[in-house]
Amino acid sequence: MKIILSGSLGNIGKPLANKLVAAGHDVTVISSNADKKEAIEKIGAKAAIGSVSDVAFLTDTFIGADAIFAMTPPNLGGKNVVSNTVAAGEAFAKAIQTANIKRVVMLSSIGADLPGGTGPIAGLHHIEAVYNKLESAAVTFLRAGFFYTNLYNDVPMIKGAGIMGANYPVGIKMPLVHPEDIATAVAEELLKEATGKNIRYIISDVRTPGEIAKAVGLAIDKTDLPWVEFTDEQSLQGMIQAGLPEEIAGLYTEMGSGLRSGKITEDFIKGNFSIDGKIKLEDFAKEFAEKF
Template structure:
């Protein structure tokens, strides 16, 4: 098969590329960074250097391919985040349609069933709808849990204040996922025959916030590390003070509110989707400790 992977050689793209190449497929990796070209080719893949917002580039890259892993990066520019994310998704959808691609695996998220109240995930809701409207294209919406790797953002707080937390409570159950488990699931979906539009949740573990604090704390020699629930305002101001653009800080605060209310995880829990990921919290904690 000829398979296109977007997302460059990031936490998902690199392991996914290795899996697909090892399975004997012809792989092209999209990257906006020309400096990644050599690293992509060293893995045995072709490099397509260009913007994921460029329809002409995407159409040329997609033409003649059997399957596409579509990963729309969140816009970190600080303004018009949802619109810019949606526009990139529209570029993908247009190119997929015009190039005649028949199989797509889209990286989405828990909470992508909601149009509002889910922070930056609203952009993925919009993109799911764009892909859902594609005729004669089999699409799997790979709805991922909360990335373990997002917990690295809490390192300064742990080191500076001796706490970890967010604007949701310690007893909140969090569906978590490791990028490698996403790559494994994406590889499986890309290589199998599918019809219509399907949703697959990819979750590695489901743990309460206070368990996250205890397991990470134990791994870094701080077994009493507490989970602290912040107010929405404290969460917002903390992210702004840490250097996050105000609009994005607001969206992440809204996401925390949506998690606190349970609506972001509601569809996952209602679906009774199995937890299929292999990397449990304790295994990630070892990675966390090595980088702490």
């Protein structure tokens, strides 16, 4: 199959490209960074260098492809993040329609069933709506959990204050996912026959923040590492002080509030969806310790 992957060689793109190339598929990887061209070609894929907001570039790249993995970059542009993300999704959709692509897998998120109150996830809700209007393409909306790798953002807090924390409490249920489990699920979906529009959740584990702090603490020899719940204002100001742009800090604070209320996770938890990922929290904690 001829398969186009967006997301460059990131935490999802690299293992996904390796899987598909190893299976003998003709793989093209989209990257906005020309410096990635050599690395992409080194793994046996073709490089397409350009912007995911450029309809003409995407259309030219997509023509003749059997399947597309569509992933819009997080925090696109630094300002007007949600609208920029939606615009990129609309560019993908126009290119998919023009190039007459029949199979699409879109990386979405838990909480994408909601139109707002979810921080940056809101952009994915609107992109799902755009892709739902694609007439000729079978689309799988792959709704991922909270990335384990986001926990690396807590390293300065652990080293500086001896805590982990966010603006949601110690006991909520959090669907978690490893990027490599996402890559496996994307590969499965790209290669299977499908019709219509379908939702699949990809989750590796469901744990509480308290369990996250315990597992990480054990892995890094800080067995008393606590999870501390912050107020929304404390969370917002902490992220701004750490150097995040105010808009992005505000979106992440809103997402944390959505996790605290349970609305972001409600569709997955109440829907009794399967946990398909293989990499559990304790497995990731070992990876965390190696990079700590």
